Amino acid sequence: MEEEMEMEVETEARTNTSLSSSSPLKRLGLKNTIHTNFGDDYVFQIASSQEISTLAVSLSSNTIKIYSPATGQYFGECKGHSGTIHEVAFSAPSSAHIFCSCSSDGTIRAWDTRSFKQISMLSAGSPQEIFSFSFGGSSGNLLAAGSNAQVLFWDWRNQKQLACLEESHMEDVTQVRFVPSQQNKLISSSVDGLLCLFETDGEINDDDNLLSVMNEGTSIAKVGFFGSRNQKLWCLTHIETLSIWDWDDASREANFENARSVASDRWNLDQIDYFVDCHYSTTDDRLWVIGGTGSGTLGYFPINPNPVASIGPAEAILEGGHSGVVRSVLPASSTRISSLAQNKGMFGWTGGEDGRLCCWLSDESSEVKRSWVSSTFVMKPHKDRTKNRHHPY
Numbered sequence: 001m002e003e004e005m006e007m008e009v010e011t012e013a014r015t016n017t018s019l020s021s022s023s024p025l026k027r028l029g030l031k032n033t034i035h036t037n038f039g040d041d042y043v044f045q046i047a048s049s050q051e052i053s054t055l056a057v058s059l060s061s062n063t064i065k066i067y068s069p070a071t072g073q074y075f076g077e078c079k080g081h082s083g084t085i086h087e088v089a090f091s092a093p094s095s096a097h098i099f100c101s102c103s104s105d106g107t108i109r110a111w112d113t114r115s116f117k118q119i120s121m122l123s124a125g126s127p128q129e130i131f132s133f134s135f136g137g138s139s140g141n142l143l144a145a146g147s148n149a150q151v152l153f154w155d156w157r158n159q160k161q162l163a164c165l166e167e168s169h170m171e172d173v174t175q176v177r178f179v180p181s182q183q184n185k186l187i188s189s190s191v192d193g194l195l196c197l198f199e200t201d202g203e204i205n206d207d208d209n210l211l212s213v214m215n216e217g218t219s220i221a222k223v224g225f226f227g228s229r230n231q232k233l234w235c236l237t238h239i240e241t242l243s244i245w246d247w248d249d250a251s252r253e254a255n256f257e258n259a260r261s262v263a264s265d266r267w268n269l270d271q272i273d274y275f276v277d278c279h280y281s282t283t284d285d286r287l288w289v290i291g292g293t294g295s296g297t298l299g300y301f302p303i304n305p306n307p308v309a310s311i312g313p314a315e316a317i318l319e320g321g322h323s324g325v326v327r328s329v330l331p332a333s334s335t336r337i338s339s340l341a342q343n344k345g346m347f348g349w350t351g352g353e354d355g356r357l358c359c360w361l362s363d364e365s366s367e368v369k370r371s372w373v374s375s376t377f378v379m380k381p382h383k384d385r386t387k388n389r390h391h392p393y
Contacts, residue, residue: 026316043351046330047088051096054113055330055349057357058085064101066113069349072359076116081105086131093140093156102130108145122154122161129172136178136186137200144186144200146173151188151196153204163204168196168213175223179247181230185211187247189220195235197247212250216243226280226287234278234287234303242275242289244309254309263291263301267314270295276329278303283333288315290329296322296352298329316347324354 042060048069049056055067056078062085066075083104090099092110098119102108106128110120124130124147132146135156142162143154151165151173171191178200179185186198195214198204219238225247226232232253233245244254256262263272272291276298279288288300289311299314331348347360 025314041355042353043327043355043357044085045088045328046349046351046357047090047099048330049090049096049099049113052113054090054097056088056090056099056101056111056113057351058088058101060084062103064088064111066116067357069359070346072357075113078111078116078118080109080118080121081107083129086129087133089133091135093135100133102133102145104129106130106147108133108143120159122159124150124152131172132175132177134176134178134186136183138184140183142178142200144176144178144188146176146188146190148172149190149192151176151186151198153200165198165204165206165209167206168198168210169194171219174220177223177225179230180225187223187233189216189223189235191219191238193217193219195220195223195233195245195247197250212247214245214247214250214252222277224278224280226278228285234280234289236275236278236289240275242278242303242311244303244305254303254305256309256311259289259311260291262311263289263299263314266301266311267299267317269293269297269299269317269319272299274325276326279329279331279333281333292326294325296324296326296354298322298326298350318347318350318358318360321350321358321360322352322354322356324352326350326352328352 044058044060047056053069055069057065057067062081064078081103085101085103088099088101092098092100097113098110100108100110106124106126108122108130109118112119128147130145130147134144136142141156143156145152149169149171153163154161169190169192173188173190175189177187184199184201186200188196193216195216197211198209199211216235220235221238222236224234226234231246231248233247235243235245240260242256242259243252245252260272270293273294274292276290276292279290287303289303290298290300292298298318300316301314302312304310304312328351332346349359351357
């Protein structure tokens with residue numbers, strides 16, 4: 001049973017929830033925190049529902065725990081995976097209460113947040129692992145997955161496998177993402193350093209559906225779309241470099257090979273050791289790369305496109321919540337949950353290798369008087385974090 005206790009953590013929350021170029025530096029912290037015992041488990045990823053007030057948190061114990069995003073209340077857990085959970089998302093074209101997860105056990109599983117039970121499962125077959133998945137296609141019912149040098153496709157409605165692309169990538173496919181504004185197009189990334197663009201209408205095969213290939217030149221960790229028409233693609237690699245692409249014409253517009261050192265020079269805190277993610281604001285049409293230190297402090301660094309692409313000074317700092325590497329950042333502004341929108345002081349959630357799940361506030365609004373953090377303070381044995389982060393699968 002989850003144990004809870006309250007404690008005080010220093011907070012410096014002075015600003016509003018949105019980041020903008022005219023805003024002063026935001027230093028965010030925690031206050032009136034709740035501790036929930038994760039034992040020695042790492043937090044891998046935090047996912048939110050777009051319609052209901054729910055967080056799904058994947059752990060290194062191969063379980064997924066469900067929480068209230070506003071209060072940190074623990075609802076229950078989903079068990080079934082026998083290998084590392086690589087991705088969790090509330091993106092299935094069905095009930096808002098359904099989310100999916102993929103794992104090194106070679107399966108994609110769907111779960112109901114009301115019962116915490118598994119309701120369906122797709123398998124890539126032994127010895128395949130699944131590192132990423134995405135729903136899209138012209139009908140919205142096409143499920144793509146990244147596996148061991150393969151991109152797999154299923155029809156979600158009848159659970160039938162439609163295609164297996166084996167010639168486009170030579171190594172593990174780390175991410176698959178349908179283009180938000182063109183759901184019949186899919187981009188895959190891989191340890192082989194390639195970004196592949198596929199057309200997914202009709203019968204899918206390597207010969208007819210591969211539209212273009214972009215060569216990043218090193219193992220790719222994460223990708224994401226941004227821009228007014230989602231025409232741009234950011235790309236983070238396993239050696240902590242950052243690049244910007246126009247995926248439509250397969251051209252690289254910026255390449256930050258020394259992104260960590262540049263970001264480290266843009267604030268007066270510890271050296272940036274790794275990048276967690278990128279965050280794009282559709283309202284402001286701005287992109288930030290989120291960098292972290294080994295002690296758990298995070299910074300939001302803007303990517304300035306003009307006149308020459310550059311990484312700007314940190315515009316938000318999240319410190320005091322974590323004591324180790326942060327694995328996942330979920331900004332509140334990236335959600336559309338109505339109950340969270342009312343909590344105007346809520347900035348977002350983070351989780352990491354210290355086993356903590358933190359909620360951050362960004363102002364002193366009277367509407368929001370609590371932020372929270374879950375987990376116990378636990379001592380971790382020394383591990384080679386570089387290897388773990390670069391090859392989480």
